[in-house]
Amino acid sequence: MIDPPHANAYIGIMAAHHHHEHAGASLAQAAEAALVGAGEQWTDMRSDIFAVLATFEKPASAYDIADLVSQKRGKRVAPNSVYRILDLFVTTNLARRVESANAYIANSHPGCLHDCIFLICDSCGTATHIDDDALTMRVRAAAEHAGFAQVRPVIEVRGKCADCD
Amino acid sequence: MIDPPHANAYIGIMAAHHHHEHAGASLAQAAEAALVGAGEQWTDMRSDIFAVLATFEKPASAYDIADLVSQKRGKRVAPNSVYRILDLFVTTNLARRVESANAYIANSHPGCLHDCIFLICDSCGTATHIDDDALTMRVRAAAEHAGFAQVRPVIEVRGKCADCD
DNA sequence: TTTAGCGATGTAATGTTGTAACGTGCATCG
DNA sequence: CGATGCACGTTACAACATTACATCGCTAAA
Numbered sequence A, B: 001m002i003d004p005p006h007a008n009a010y011i012g013i014m015a016a017h018h019h020h021e022h023a024g025a026s027l028a029q030a031a032e033a034a035l036v037g038a039g040e041q042w043t044d045m046r047s048d049i050f051a052v053l054a055t056f057e058k059p060a061s062a063y064d065i066a067d068l069v070s071q072k073r074g075k076r077v078a079p080n081s082v083y084r085i086l087d088l089f090v091t092t093n094l095a096r097r098v099e100s101a102n103a104y105i106a107n108s109h110p111g112c113l114h115d116c117i118f119l120i121c122d123s124c125g126t127a128t129h130i131d132d133d134a135l136t137m138r139v140r141a142a143a144e145h146a147g148f149a150q151v152r153p154v155i156e157v158r159g160k161c162a163d164c165d
Numbered sequence C: 001t002t003t004a005g006c007g008a009t010g011t012a013a014t015g016t017t018g019t020a021a022c023g024t025g026c027a028t029c030g
Numbered sequence D: 001c002g003a004t005g006c007a008c009g010t011t012a013c014a015a016c017a018t019t020a021c022a023t024c025g026c027t028a029a030a
Helices: A025-037 A044-055 A062-073 A079-090 A131-146 B024-037 B044-053 B064-075 B079-091 B133-145
Strands: A097-098 A101-106 A118-121 A127-130 A147-162 B095-098 B102-104 B118-121 B127-130 B149-160
Touching: A025 A044, A025 B079, A044 A079, A044 A101, A044 A127, A062 A079, A062 A101, A079 A101, A079 B064, A097 A118, A097 B102, A097 B127, A118 B079, A118 B095, A118 B133, A131 A147, A131 B133, A147 B133, B024 B044, B044 B064, B044 B079, B064 B079, B079 B095, B079 B102, B133 B149
Parallel strands: A118 A147, B118 B149
Antiparallel strands: A097 A101, A118 A127, A147 B149, B095 B102, B118 B127
C-alpha cells in the first residue's frame, strides 16, 4: 500500500510484524470482530457507517458519511448519529480521525494498534499511511521527556502524492 | 521552556543551533522584522493581531482573537480579517496552526525555520513545543520515501502535561 | 408479566470554525 | 489625474461539531 514506485535510499525501520490488510467484506468482518471483542454491539447502523467509511479513499467528513448512509437507508441519518458512531470507532481503533482534514478514515487493520503516520495529498485529497513504530516511538519518547503522560501522537504529512506531483 | 522537572534517559538529538526565544515587545519586534523581511507590511491591524496572539499560552482560535482585537480597538473586527492575517502569519512563519485544536499559536522564534512538534495538554489546553530536527527529518524522509513531495509535516502530541498529570 | 433500566438511535437546536464574494479607502506611480 | 495594487470591511454562507432531550427495543429484576 505504501511502497513507492521508485527505488530509494530510505533507511527507516519498519515495524517487525505482519499486518492483515483487509479490504471489502473481509475488512467489515475484521471490524465487527474488533468491535464485538471490545464489548460493543455491531448494529445495522454501525455496519452501514463502517461500510460507507471503508469505501472512501480519502478521509471522509461526518457529513459526507451522513449523506451516503442516508441514501443507502432511504431515510435521513443526522450528522449527530454519525459523529457518535465515528467516535466509537476511533476509540475502538476501527477508524482514525485525520486532524488536519477534519475527517475520518477506516483502519485497514483493526485490532492492530499503531500510531499511524498519515500522508495526505493536498491536490487529490487521498490519504495513505505508514506504520513506522521506531519513528512514532521516538515522538512518544520526546513528549514523555517533556513531562507528558497518556500521550496520543498526531503525525500527519501534507504534500503532493506521487500521482499528483 | 520544554525541559521537564525530572531526570530522564531521553536520547533524542536536538537541533544544534541557537534559538532566540523572544517574549513580549522583543517578540513583536522580531515578528515585525521577519514580516518586513518577507516583503510584507507591518500594519496596525497585523500588529494588534500578533500582539493578542502572543498573549495566549494556549492555541487561540481565530474567533478568540477577533473578540480580543475588537475590544482593544473598540470596533468589531470580523473573523474573516483575522483569518486573512493569520494565514499570512502562518505562511511567513510568524505563527503556526495547531491542526488538532483548530487554533493558532505565535512562533516564539520567527525567522527560524523548523518543523515544530507541538505538545497540547488535553486538560489545561496549554501548548508547548519541541524542536527536534533529527526526528522531524525522519518523518519528512518517510513521506518522501512514499513518493510525496513538498511535504509539510504536522506533528502534534495530545496528552496530559506535567502540571495536570 | 409487568416494568425499570440501559444502550442505541432519532430529532432539533445551536455553537464553532472557515470561506467566498464583493466593496471601500488609501498609497504609489505613470 | 487616473490606474493599479494592497489592506481591510461587510455580508452571507458553508462546513464541522456538540448539546439536550425524546423514543425505541431489549433484558433483567420484581
